[in-house]
Structure formats: structure tokens, C-alpha cells
Amino acid sequence: MPPGVVPIGVWLQDPKNAARFLAAGINLYVGLWQGPTEAQLAALAKAKMPVICGQNAVGLAHRADPLIAGWMHGDEPDNAQGLPGGKGYGPPVDPDRILADYRRIKAADPGRPVVLNLGQGVAWDGWYGRGIRTNHPEDYPDYARGCDIASFDIYPAVHDHPDVRGKLWLVAEGVRRLAGWAPGKPVWNCLEASRISNREVKPTAAQVRYEAWSALIAGSRGLVYFVHQFEPRFVEASLLEDPALLAGVSALNREIQSLAPAVLAPAIEGEAGGASSDPRAPILVTHRRAEGADYLFVCTLRAQPARVSFGLSGHGKRARVEVLGERRWIPMLDGRFHDTVPPLGVRLYRVGQGASRL
Numbered sequence: 001m002p003p004g005v006v007p008i009g010v011w012l013q014d015p016k017n018a019a020r021f022l023a024a025g026i027n028l029y030v031g032l033w034q035g036p037t038e039a040q041l042a043a044l045a046k047a048k049m050p051v052i053c054g055q056n057a058v059g060l061a062h063r064a065d066p067l068i069a070g071w072m073h074g075d076e077p078d079n080a081q082g083l084p085g086g087k088g089y090g091p092p093v094d095p096d097r098i099l100a101d102y103r104r105i106k107a108a109d110p111g112r113p114v115v116l117n118l119g120q121g122v123a124w125d126g127w128y129g130r131g132i133r134t135n136h137p138e139d140y141p142d143y144a145r146g147c148d149i150a151s152f153d154i155y156p157a158v159h160d161h162p163d164v165r166g167k168l169w170l171v172a173e174g175v176r177r178l179a180g181w182a183p184g185k186p187v188w189n190c191l192e193a194s195r196i197s198n199r200e201v202k203p204t205a206a207q208v209r210y211e212a213w214s215a216l217i218a219g220s221r222g223l224v225y226f227v228h229q230f231e232p233r234f235v236e237a238s239l240l241e242d243p244a245l246l247a248g249v250s251a252l253n254r255e256i257q258s259l260a261p262a263v264l265a266p267a268i269e270g271e272a273g274g275a276s277s278d279p280r281a282p283i284l285v286t287h288r289r290a291e292g293a294d295y296l297f298v299c300t301l302r303a304q305p306a307r308v309s310f311g312l313s314g315h316g317k318r319a320r321v322e323v324l325g326e327r328r329w330i331p332m333l334d335g336r337f338h339d340t341v342p343p344l345g346v347r348l349y350r351v352g353q354g355a356s357r358l
Contacts, residue, residue, distance in 0.1 A: 006264060007188070008253050011228075015043035028049070028222075030115070038058055053068065053072060063109055070115055071105050071115070073098060077118070118143060120164070122177060140177075149221075151224065155192035157207045174189065176218045189220050192208070199231050216286075272287040272294070283298055293352030299344075300345050305341060323349060
């Protein structure tokens with residue numbers, strides 16, 4: 001991706017829709033069905049949409065083409081793998097095989113990153129789809145050796161299991177866990193933006209925004225939307241057929257890119273204190289500095305509001321804190337300010353450049 005741009009992708013979509021996804025603020029295709037093929041790459045080139053895809057003979061023939069932003073492994077190797085002939089499931093792919101495949105991919109093209117997308121076991125130890133490796137999170141550091149960018153997916157808004165359903169904070173928890181298992185490597189995550197297989201529920205734009213910002217607060221460096229719908233009918237690009245959700249996702253993408261310098265800046269540890277007044281309402285906070293301003297991004301981690309307080313030095317005795325996107329200001333006295341964050345909510349604060357003093 002160009003410097004200063006947050007990668008915002010879409011998973012396994014037909015290139016014919018690339019221009020429409022670009023218009024929604026999606027700037028990367030991730031995965032190509034049975035590809036890449038010459039026709040797929042030509043369609044993406046016409047739309048100026050970069051892609052991360054499998055490394056096959058067609059892809060390698062385009063090594064000089066900047067359209068290919070990276071290579072990827074097969075999806076979710078940490079899950080139980082189907083046996084030939086549809087005769088049940090075997091164990092997950094051995095992490096040593098992923099490492100061997102990574103070395104092969106890098107040997108063929110050392111200059112591009114290799115992405116590994118893992119399943120919901122990253123955030124949920126009890127995910128039974130891992131088969132015999134369910135409740136074995138110790139596998140993940142071994143998987144992370146086989147990539148340059150580690151990613152994962154979990155979709156709590158539409159999930160059918162009570163251990164996950166509605167627990168949107170599991171997205172951020174998965175980011176934090178994966179970052180710990182892949183030290184020094186960028187972590188990405190996938191976001192639900194369709195009903196997938198849930199006939200009754202689909203994520204709201206507010207839920208998608210919460211999942212996206214909680215992931216970024218936790219340290220994610222790239223987002224990938226999953227927009228397939230399988231029930232009650234199959235729709236590959238269901239987001240494009242949902243005007244309300246598409247409008248919300250498009251606005252979210254614009255918001256993220258408007259704050260890209262801060263989103264992509266390294267987290268600053270220890271300078272800004274942030275705490276909830278209620279231990280039953282935990283929060284997650286990150287402090288970033290960009291373009292002469294301090295940014296504090298915070299989200300609640302439960303479905304209840306949190307009264308929060310922050311300390312931030314270096315802005316004088318009296319300053320104003322801008323609450324981004326809300327047309328609201330908070331006074332900061334002696335480096336401290338207070339606010340309330342709603343249940344499963346996000347607040348984005350800026351102090352400094354563009355934020356007036358009293």
C-alpha cells in the first residue's frame with residue numbers, strides 16, 4: 001500500500017466489482033477465486049485495485065507488476081481440514097508445512113510480504129472447528145513464523161454460539177493475542193459486513209464501526225471485510241446490495257483514512273493514563289502522536305457504559321480536547337479530562353494541532 005494509507009481490503013471478490021468497492025473506500029482485494037488468472041489481473045488493473053493473492057504461475061509472471069501487493073497462504077490452515085472425497089475432517093495443517101510454504105513463496109519473490117489468515121481459534125480457544133487442536137492456542141506462535149503479516153477472523157455479531165454471539169470485543173482480544181504470538185509483525189483482521197449464514201441477524205453499521213476501531217486500538221494495521229452471504233441465498237458481494245450498511249461502511253472507511261497518520265503511528269506507552277471508574281466496564285486505550293497532535297482512541301470492552309478519566313501532559317494547565325466526529329469539546333485541566341463511553345462504544349480524542357486552548 002502507498003505510505004500513509006490504511007489497508008482496507010475485501011475478501012475473495014469478483015474483480016468486476018472492484019470499482020464499486022473502491023468507491024466505498026476499500027483499497028485492496030484479498031484472495032482471488034481459483035486465481036490469479038490473466039483476466040482477473042487485467043480487470044483489477046483497469047480499476048487500479050491492488051491485490052494480495054496466491055502465488056501461481058500467472059502471478060509469478062507478473063512479478064514486476066505493482067498491482068500484486070503481496071502473496072497469501074491458503075485460508076485458515078489452523079482449522080480442521082477436509083478429507084478427500086468429503087469423508088469428514090482431519091487435523092489442521094501442520095505449522096511446519098506453513099513455514100516450508102512461506103520459505104518457498106519468499107524464495108520465488110523475496111520482495112513481497114506473505115499474508116497468513118487464521119481462523120477464529122485466535123480469539124476463541126473453544127472453537128471446535130479446529131478438531132483435535134481445539135483448546136491448543138500454543139499452536140499459534142508456530143503458525144506466525146510462516147508469514148510477514150498475520151491475520152485472523154471472528155464474526156461475533158452474527159455468530160451462532162453463545163460463547164461468541166454478541167461479544168464484539170473478541171475482535172480486539174484476538175488482535176492482542178495474535179500480536180503477542182507474532183511479535184514484530186503487522187497484524188490484520190477480518191470484519192463481518194454481511195449476515196453470512198445467519199438468516200435472522202446481520203451486523204449493523206455501528207457494530208462494524210466498533211469492531212473496526214476496537215481492532216485498530218488493539219494494534220491492528222489492516223482490515224479486511226467479509227461480505228459473502230450464504231443464507232437465505234448466496235450473494236458474493238452482499239455489501240453492495242445493502243444500501244444502509246454500505247453507506248455506514250463507506251463512512252467508516254473515510255473516517256479511518258482521515259485519521260491514517262494517527263492510526264498508522266506507533267502506540268506510545270506510559271505517557272497517557274486511561275482508566276474506567278468501574279472494573280466491570282473495562283476499556284481499551286491507545287495513545288498515538290501524529291502531525292503535532294496527541295490522539296487517544298478508546299473503546300469499551302463490555303456491553304455497558306464506562307466513565308473514563310485520562311491524564312496527558314504537555315498541553316498546559318488548561319486546554320480543550322476535541323471529540324472527533326461528535327462536534328464536542330471537553331475541558332482538560334492540569335492534564336486531566338473525563339468522559340463517558342457508551343456500551344460497546346468508541347471515542348476518538350485529539351489534543352494539540354487543531355484542538356484549541358481555552
